[in-house]
Amino acid sequence: MVELKHVSFRYGLGESNSEQASSLSDVSLTVRDGEFVLLTGPSGCGKTTILRLINGLIPHFYPGVVEGSVTVDGQSVQERELYETAAQVGTVFQNPRSQFYNVDTTGELAFGCENRGLPEREIYERIDGTVARFRLEKLMDRNIFRLSDGEKQKIACASVDVSGAEIILLDEPSANLDFEATLALRELIRLWRRQGKTIIAAEHRIAYLWDLIDRAVILRDGRTIRELSGKEKDTLTGETLAVMGLRSTMQEAPDQIQLPTIKEGDREIILRDFRFTYPGAGHPVFDFPELRLAAGEITAITGSNGAGKTSFLSCLCGLEKRCQGSLELDGKRYDRKARQKLCFMVMQDTGNQLFTESVLDEVLISLPKGTANEKARAVEILKQLDLGGLLERHPQSLSGGQKQRLAIACALASGRKLLLLDEPTSGLDYAHMMETAGLLRQLQGMGATVLVVTHDSELIRACCSRRLSFSPQYTGRNNK
Numbered sequence: 001m002v003e004l005k006h007v008s009f010r011y012g013l014g015e016s017n018s019e020q021a022s023s024l025s026d027v028s029l030t031v032r033d034g035e036f037v038l039l040t041g042p043s044g045c046g047k048t049t050i051l052r053l054i055n056g057l058i059p060h061f062y063p064g065v066v067e068g069s070v071t072v073d074g075q076s077v078q079e080r081e082l083y084e085t086a087a088q089v090g091t092v093f094q095n096p097r098s099q100f101y102n103v104d105t106t107g108e109l110a111f112g113c114e115n116r117g118l119p120e121r122e123i124y125e126r127i128d129g130t131v132a133r134f135r136l137e138k139l140m141d142r143n144i145f146r147l148s149d150g151e152k153q154k155i156a157c158a159s160v161d162v163s164g165a166e167i168i169l170l171d172e173p174s175a176n177l178d179f180e181a182t183l184a185l186r187e188l189i190r191l192w193r194r195q196g197k198t199i200i201a202a203e204h205r206i207a208y209l210w211d212l213i214d215r216a217v218i219l220r221d222g223r224t225i226r227e228l229s230g231k232e233k234d235t236l237t238g239e240t241l242a243v244m245g246l247r248s249t250m251q252e253a254p255d256q257i258q259l260p261t262i263k264e265g266d267r268e269i270i271l272r273d274f275r276f277t278y279p280g281a282g283h284p285v286f287d288f289p290e291l292r293l294a295a296g297e298i299t300a301i302t303g304s305n306g307a308g309k310t311s312f313l314s315c316l317c318g319l320e321k322r323c324q325g326s327l328e329l330d331g332k333r334y335d336r337k338a339r340q341k342l343c344f345m346v347m348q349d350t351g352n353q354l355f356t357e358s359v360l361d362e363v364l365i366s367l368p369k370g371t372a373n374e375k376a377r378a379v380e381i382l383k384q385l386d387l388g389g390l391l392e393r394h395p396q397s398l399s400g401g402q403k404q405r406l407a408i409a410c411a412l413a414s415g416r417k418l419l420l421l422d423e424p425t426s427g428l429d430y431a432h433m434m435e436t437a438g439l440l441r442q443l444q445g446m447g448a449t450v451l452v453v454t455h456d457s458e459l460i461r462a463c464c465s466r467r468l469s470f471s472p473q474y475t476g477r478n479n480k
Contacts, residue, residue, distance in 0.1 A: 002031040002054055002167065002198065007068035009049060009058065011397075023049045023064075024222045036189070036199040036212060041219035042245055042429045043401025047202035048094065049222075051169045053077065054200065056085040072167065087116065090165030094172040094400050094427065095349060096149070096156035105142045105155050112163040123162075130161045133188060146278075149176040149348050149423075150305025150455075157185060161192075168192060170201040172400065174208060175426040176348065178304045178455050179253040182208050204429050205456075210249040218244065247430045252457040254302040259460075259467035267295035267330070269418075269449065274325030276308075276315050285311045286470075288325070293468065295329060298440050298450040300460045303470030309453040310348060312470070313420045316451070317343035329417075344416040348423045348453075350407040354395035359387060359406055362395050366410035378413065385409045386435065400427035408439060419443060421452040425459050437462035 009024040024046045031037050039047040052058040053070045060082045070077045077085055090112075093099050102108040109130065113123040131137060136158055139151055147155070153176045160168055174182045186208045192199055193212065201209065206216075216228040226244075228236075238248055262268065274288040285308040293299055301309050315323035318340035327334045327342075334342055347353050356362045363378040371377055382388050385405040390398065395406060404427050411419050421440075425433045433456070440450050440463045454460060460467070 001033055001071075001073060002029075002200065003069075003071045004029045004050070004053065005069045007053065007066070007070060009053065009067070010065045012063035012065070024053075026068075027219075027222070027224055028068075029217060029224070031198060031200055033198055034193075034196045035214045036193060036201070036209075038206065038209065038213045038216040039200065039202045039219060040204065040206060040216060040246060040429075041225075043204075043405075043427060043432055044399040045219040046222040047219060048171055048399070050219075051091065051171050051200065051202055054167075055089045055091045055169055056080065056082045083115075086112075088165060089167045089169060090160035090163050091169040092153075092156045092160055092171060092173050094175060095351075096152040096176075097349075099156055099159075100144055100152075103143060103145065105136075105144055105147070106140050108144060108155055109159050109162045112159060126162045126164065130158045133161070133191060134158050134184065148306045148310065150178055150181055153177055154181060154184075154305075157188065161188065165197075167198045167200075170199065170203065172203055172205075172427060173201065174203065174205050175400075176305075176423060176455075179255070179457075181305055182455075186212070204247055204427070204433075206247050207249050207251045218246070220245075242430060245429055245431050247433070248458055254300065254455060254457050254460055254467075255469055257300075257457060257460050257467065259300070259464060261299070261466055261468050262292050262294045263466075266297065269293040269295050270328040272326055272328065274315070274323070274327075276311055276320060276323045279322070293449075293451070294466045295449045296444065296447065297466045298444050298452065298464045299466040299468055300464040301451060301453045301468050301470060302455070302460075307470040309470050310422050313345055313422055313451065313453060316418070317345045317420055319345070339418075342416065343418040343420055344411045344414045345420040346404075346407045346411050346422065346424055348426065350403040351396060353407060353410075354403065357394060358392050359395055359398070360391040362406060363409050363413050366413040368415050381409050381412050382406075384412075384439070386432065401429065401432060404428060405432060405436070408436060412439065412443065417448055419448050419450045421450065421454075423453055423455065425454065425456045430458075433459060434462060 005028055007024055007027045011023055039050060052062055056077045059066055059078060072088060100108055101111050109127045110123050113126060131140060157173060173185060177185060189209060189212055214230055216233050217224055218226045271288050271291040274291060275284050276286060277284040303309055314320050318336040327339055354362055356365060360378055363381055364374055367374055387405055404424055408424060425436055437459055443450055
């Protein structure tokens with residue numbers, strides 16, 4: 001059993017940071033053995049903090065002031081060694097790369113069991129069972145850092161399954177997964193449930209697990225504001241969920257949404273002889289003799305994990321030197337270097353593109369040179385994205401959802417004509433997802449062309465007018 005009694009927590013920020021806001025305030029929660037509890041609520045509400053308290057990362061890795069008690073099977077997490085808690089509690093983090101210890105996938109699956117000194121034969125049996133359940137055969141013996149983010153998430157989930165932990169914590173596990181992979185995760189959760197595992201998931205995208213949970217705990221500003229039993233949650237309508245700030249419970253695959261790639265009369269972006277191949281690969285990731293996209297529209301780029309969507313965006317904005325081909329827009333041709341000034345890309349892992357010491361400075365460096373009233377303009381943009389109260393915070397101290405919004409703020413500030421976004425709503429709650437959709441429409445209204453790689457059907461419904469479907473080794477020759 002997992003139990004939090006009157007827990008308050010304040011992260012130990014630097015002495016120079018005066019904000020030191022309380023991350024949790026008087027939270028009590030009991031999760032019985034074999035129970036599946038969902039933690040949900042707005043970005044930054046404290047979901048991840050609760051998971052860190054349970055798995056011991058707080059206070060052993062993330063320092064701060066803890067009040068109240070956190071126990072697993074009656075033993076204080078604070079007083080136990082981290083490795084003792086890890087033997088009982090397995091965690092899948094929001095950013096899977098933060099939990100990898102090996103370069104190859106097979107070694108990663110074996111790592112936890114090896115650390116516990118399990119016999120070699122048992123380790124191989126566990127790995128074989130997990131690979132079969134997760135259908136991971138094609139991902140074995142691969143370099144982890146050559147996998148897509150969605151594929152990395154699959155490996156992270158599988159490593160927890162191999163470990164045999166009785167308590168499983170999931171921190172936004174579907175954030176980077178395609179629809180089919182999300183259904184596979186759902187089946188794994190069903191299996192864990194049949195095995196009697198205790199599961200606690202912090203999640204915004206609730207549709208795939210809504211009928212599996214025993215209870216839902218809704219948080220806001222570090223407090224528990226409501227608990228829903230199984231019967232109570234089943235009575236909620238879509239409108240009620242939206243008012244509560246929760247995502248839809250209806251599952252819909254992005255490829256089921258019927259939108260054209262281009263319509264007659266559209267201004268066109270034309271990619272010619274656009275081709276990219278990784279070194280040593282036997283086939284191109286994509287090969288477009290000619291691909292036409294709609295300028296001035298919001299185009300969703302959909303497809304399975306590993307299909308090449310992120311590589312496509314990287315090539316478009318000129319980051320990949322090996323990419324061949326050119327882009328034409330309004331009669332002008334853009335080679336790779338020219339596209340770097342035409343495009344602004346918001347990466348999937350936004351922490352990789354945040355460089356300054358404060359949220360305000362991050363937006364200031366994105367504004368075009370010569371912008372009038374720079375600071376006022378930057379503050380205005382941050383307020384639009386509900387970041388106005390975080391001007392002096394260090395960007396890396398923000399939650400995943402807040403980092404996403406900050407990166408979008410930088411895109412808005414840049415004034416570039418072609419904006420590329422890679423899963424911009426992967427860590428966002430309903431309200432901020434809708435806010436992001438509104439901002440993308442606003443950018444479109446300002447004359448920008450927006451291409452957004454996404455698995456988020458709600459975002460597509462909310463703002464996209466065109467769709468390009470990718471499949472592995474996608475080429476213009478099978479473009480419908």
